[in-house]
Amino acid sequence: MKNSRRNFLKAITASSVVMPMIASAKPLNKDGRKLNIALIGLGYYATYQLAPAFAQTQFANLAGVVSGTPSKIEDWKKKYNIPEKNCYNYQNFDKIIENKDIDAVYIVLPNSMHHEFALRAAKAGKHVICEKPMAVSVREAEEMIAACKKAGVQLAIGYRLHYEPFTNEVMRLAREKDFGKVKFVEASFGFKLRDTNAWRMKKAFAGGGPMMDVGIYALNASRYATGEEPVSVTAQWVKTDPEIYKDIEETLFWQLKFPGGAISSSTTTYNGNVHRLFVSYENGNLEMSPAYDYGPLKGKTSKGEMNLPVIKHQTAQLEAMSEAILNNRPVRTPGEEGLRDMKIIEAIYKAAETGKEIKL
Known part of the structure; x- marks a missing residue:
C-alpha cells in the first residue's frame, strides 16, 4: 500500500545506497569468535536490514531463524545456508535450549510478542536482543529484565541510533x-x-x-x-x-x-x-x-x-552488542x-x- 510504513522505509533504504559507506573505527576480531544469533520474526526489518548487516559483521553470525511461516523458513535456509536443526517455529521454539550452536536471539516481532519470547529465550539460557519498544507496558519490561538477570543472560534493546x-x-x-x-x-x-x-x-x-x-x-x-x-x-x-x-x-x-x-x-x-x-x-x-x-x-x-561517517546502523549495532556479549561486558543499550x-x-x-x- 502506498502509504505504508514498509514503503516509507524502502524509500529511505533506497536513498541511502547513493551515499558512500564509510567504516567506523571498531575493534578487530583477532580470535575469530562470533556470537551465533537466531532471528525471531522474518518480516521487513529482518529481511532488508538485519540480514544484510550480518554479512558485514566480524562478531555476529546469523545462525538460526524462528518464524510462524514455514515458507519463510525454507527461503532463509536456502539463502543463508542455515541448518535445519537451527530452524524453529513459535510452537517448538523452547527446544532451542538444547541447541549449543545458538548463543542469542534477536526478537523482531510485533511489540506485543516481545515479552513472551524474551522470557522463553532467557529460560532457554540465550542472550536476548529485542527491538524497541521493548514491550507494551512497564510491567512487561520489568519482567523481561528480571528474567534475563535470573537466567544470567544479557538483554539488549535495538536502539540502533546509539551506535552511529x-x-x-x-x-x-x-x-x-x-x-x-x-x-x-x-x-x-x-x-x-x-x-x-x-x-x-x-x-x-x-x-x-x-x-x-x-x-x-x-x-x-x-x-x-x-x-x-x-x-x-x-x-x-x-x-x-x-x-x-x-x-x-x-x-x-x-x-x-x-x-x-x-x-x-x-x-x-x-x-x-x-x-x-x-x-x-x-x-x-x-x-x-x-x-x-x-x-x-x-x-x-x-x-x-x-x-x-555514514555507516549502516544495524551493522554497527550488531558488532557492538555481539562484541560486548562475547567478552562478558555490559551492552550499551541494556533493558x-x-x-x-x-x-x-x-x-x-x-x-x-x-x-x-x-x-x-
Missing part, C-alpha cells in the same frame, strides 16, 4: 557542552499510515499507535540530546480521522521538563510526515533532518555541517534503557488522557 556517529555527536554535545547547556529540544517523527490491516494499527499487537512505533525515537532523542531524564510530562492527542485510526492514537504531542531547566516538545503521527531533531543551546544550536531513519542522516550545528522509555511512554498516555501534568 551523528547520534553520538548529539550525545557528546550534551555531555561536553561545546555550546553550553541545553535549553530547548524539538524532537518529532511521523509518517502517513492508513492501512487498517497493518499490525501497527491494532493496539493488541502494537500496544498503541505512532508513539509505539516512531514516536519512541523522538522520545529517546530528547533524553540523549539533553543527557538527562525528564521530571514531568504533559501531553495532548488529536484524532482527525477516527474511521481510520479506530484503535490507536493518530497524532500525539508531548512536552517534557528536565532537571537542568531544559524543556522539550515532540510530535508523533500516522497522518503526516515529520522528521526532525532541533536542539537549542545557550550559545548555539543543532538541527538534524532526517534524524532517525536508516540514513544517510544529515545535520548541521552553529559551526556548520556535521561531516560525519534498563528500554524500561526508561516505557515509563515515560506510559506517563505520556496518562497525561494525554487526563490533561494533567504527570510527575516522573
Whole structure:
C-alpha cells in the first residue's frame, strides 16, 4: 500500500545506497569468535536490514531463524545456508535450549510478542536482543529484565541510533557542552499510515499507535540530546480521522521538563510526515533532518555541517552488542534503557488522557 510504513522505509533504504559507506573505527576480531544469533520474526526489518548487516559483521553470525511461516523458513535456509536443526517455529521454539550452536536471539516481532519470547529465550539460557519498544507496558519490561538477570543472560534493546556517529555527536554535545547547556529540544517523527490491516494499527499487537512505533525515537532523542531524564510530562492527542485510526492514537504531542531547566516538545503521527531533531543551546544550536531513519542522516550545528561517517546502523549495532556479549561486558543499550522509555511512554498516555501534568 502506498502509504505504508514498509514503503516509507524502502524509500529511505533506497536513498541511502547513493551515499558512500564509510567504516567506523571498531575493534578487530583477532580470535575469530562470533556470537551465533537466531532471528525471531522474518518480516521487513529482518529481511532488508538485519540480514544484510550480518554479512558485514566480524562478531555476529546469523545462525538460526524462528518464524510462524514455514515458507519463510525454507527461503532463509536456502539463502543463508542455515541448518535445519537451527530452524524453529513459535510452537517448538523452547527446544532451542538444547541447541549449543545458538548463543542469542534477536526478537523482531510485533511489540506485543516481545515479552513472551524474551522470557522463553532467557529460560532457554540465550542472550536476548529485542527491538524497541521493548514491550507494551512497564510491567512487561520489568519482567523481561528480571528474567534475563535470573537466567544470567544479557538483554539488549535495538536502539540502533546509539551506535552511529551523528547520534553520538548529539550525545557528546550534551555531555561536553561545546555550546553550553541545553535549553530547548524539538524532537518529532511521523509518517502517513492508513492501512487498517497493518499490525501497527491494532493496539493488541502494537500496544498503541505512532508513539509505539516512531514516536519512541523522538522520545529517546530528547533524553540523549539533553543527557538527562525528564521530571514531568504533559501531553495532548488529536484524532482527525477516527474511521481510520479506530484503535490507536493518530497524532500525539508531548512536552517534557528536565532537571537542568531544559524543556522539550515532540510530535508523533500516522497522518503526516515529520522528521526532525532541533536542539537549542545557550550559545548555539543543532538541527538534524532526517534524524532517525536508516540514513544517510544529515545535520548541521552553529559551526556548520556535521561531516560525519555514514555507516549502516544495524551493522554497527550488531558488532557492538555481539562484541560486548562475547567478552562478558555490559551492552550499551541494556533493558534498563528500554524500561526508561516505557515509563515515560506510559506517563505520556496518562497525561494525554487526563490533561494533567504527570510527575516522573
